Amino acid sequence: MSSATRPRPSSAVSGSSGAVMSSAVAIEPTWPAALKTLLGRDAAEMSTEYFRMLDADALAVRPRQVAYRSGSSTTVRYDVDVRWPSGTTTTEPLVALLGRKLPEHAIRMGRGDDTVALWHWPNDPMLPGLAAAIDPGHVGRLFADLGLGDDPVVLRVRAYRPGRRAVVEADNGTVRVFLKVVRPHRAEALHETHRSLAGRLPVPDSIGWTNEGIVVLPGIGGATLREVLHSDGDVPDPAEIDSLLDHLPAELAERALRTNWLDLARLHADSIATTVPGAARRVGEVIGRLDAASDAAVEHPVVPIHGDMYEAQLMVEGGRVVGLLDVDTAGAGHRVDDIANFCAHLSVLALVSRPSAPIRRFGARLLAHAEQRHDRADLRLRIAGAVVGLATGSFRVLEPDWERHTLTRLDLAGDWIASARRDRPPD
Structure with missing residues (x-):
């Protein structure tokens, strides 16, 4: 404003x-x-x-x-x-x-x-580019400046997180792009991240950026893996997903180290105890069990990671991955945390989706593949930690009966902890 x-x-x-x-x-x-x-x-x-x-x-x-x-x-x-x-x-x-x-x-x-x-809306003081990104006239001029044509554009808001980011789909009938609106000081770095990854991974190659914080990204074909799972369509082999992560450039590991899911779980537990008092005792029990089961002797190398890997970040077509989204979270961390986050999202998605069988089948395949590369117990404990993080979601969106939904997700985290017992044979 x-x-x-x-x-x-x-x-x-x-x-x-x-x-x-x-x-x-x-x-x-x-x-x-x-x-x-x-x-x-x-x-x-x-x-x-x-x-x-x-x-x-x-x-x-x-x-x-x-x-x-x-x-x-x-x-x-x-x-x-x-x-x-x-x-x-x-x-x-x-x-x-x-x-x-x-x-x-x-x-x-x-x-x-x-x-x-x-x-x-759209006068977000931390996203000064937002008002421009939803103005058809401004976006039309941006299209012309970038050589994308001068036909009228149709805009559709796809996401908005106040003060943090927004995504607007823009289509002029010939070209479809996504305008990612971020805080202005982050725009150039996001543009460069897309440029550096696009030649190695199916990441949209940034077309350009503006000083007001708009990054212009081309559309990618296919559907999100989440949509494919909901329709019981053809899904990629988990090995293909692992291969994507293997191709993240080594220089990403030089960025600040991301907090792992075991430590993040404690932070999310504090939030749950504050916002959902009826779940305070249960989340305390879950964190106590998580701490007791964790083994500090399990070490993981610091490598490039996506940072927010789950089924909505992958575009799929014909059972193959054709796109990887939201790479602004990419940086340094432990590979096991990317996979743990993915498995956690799938297990929570299966709780709220009907039919859930396709999601559960794919989750089981992803888990089995991951356990060939990572310590079984440690992986499952990190999945539990990520589920605790997802348990904050019901209150965040003010879902009706959020206390019950929070407790259900905490019970799911408890199930993952129980399955991680080191004296227990694989499922």
């Missing part, structure tokens, strides 16, 4: 009534103040104040997503029904952030002893 005191309007209107929380969240007494503020009645009041600055009526507020980072920040995205002067009602994404460091050029509102930063 260009102003620190008044948001840029997407329309204009007058109004007087206050917004209501149309999907109320039950506030836990033990929650930290940030969660109580951003998920309680203050959310409706702040929404009302915010849109009144645009001379608009905020009618209803629905919290949609929470990013809680202990000791750092809490971010909540809402859908707000807004009535504009013409009488038209639209749903506007609104984001509120409470933390130690607030972004510049966001609207600030005091709540008790705290200050909350707010912005509405």
Whole structure:
């Protein structure tokens, strides 16, 4: 946004009534103040104040997503029904952030002893390229500048993580690209990462980048492995996935070392205990068992890794991998953590998918292949650690009955720990 005191309007209107929380969240007494503020009645009041600055009526507020980072920040995205002067009602994404460091050029509102930063779509103060990326005229000029044609473009928002990144699909009927919007200081490095990997792996070769933080990536054919699994289609051999990771360039191992899943599990456990108090005892038990079963003597070399490897990162066609996505997470780490993350995602996906048999079959094949290269018990414990990380997801998206879903995933982590017993023969 260009102003620190008044948001840029997407329309204009007058109004007087206050917004209501149309999907109320039950506030836990033990929650930290940030969660109580951003998920309680203050959310409706702040929404009302915010849109009144645009001379608009905020009618209803629905919290949609929470990013809680202990000791750092809490971010909540809402859908707000807004009535504009013409009488038209639209749903506007609104984001509120409470933390130690607030972004510049966001609207600030005091709540008790705290200050909350707010912005509405697409005026993300940390993603200044977002507004341009969803403007057909701007994207059309970008297409022309890059030699992609001058036909009108059709845009579709594919992902948005407030303050972190967004992905917009752009198609002019001849060329389809994906505009990845990141913080401006990261754009050139992401462009260079794609350029360096594209000749060695089926990674989209960056077409270009802008100073405002837009990286232009070509579309890739096929469907995600997740989509293929849901349709029980032809899947790649696990050895092919291993081969992809083998071809990651050695220089990636010179980057900062990523935290392994055994250590990450403890951080995620703290988050679960805070956000889902009803799961605090269970997650404590799981982490206790994980620590007791871990063997510090198992060592892994530091190698290049993808960093966020799972079924939605692979594009598949005819049973072969034709694309590898989201390589901005690539860096140094332990190969076993890439595979553990993949297996963890598949095991959680099987919990919530119908039919689940294709997912379970592929997961079993991937696990069996991985156990030929990695210590069986250590691999399964790291899978358990990754499942603990995924157990944060139900609260993050405010899934109905998130406590039950969190406990179900923690039980799954417990099953992986039990299966890792070193005196137990392979399944």
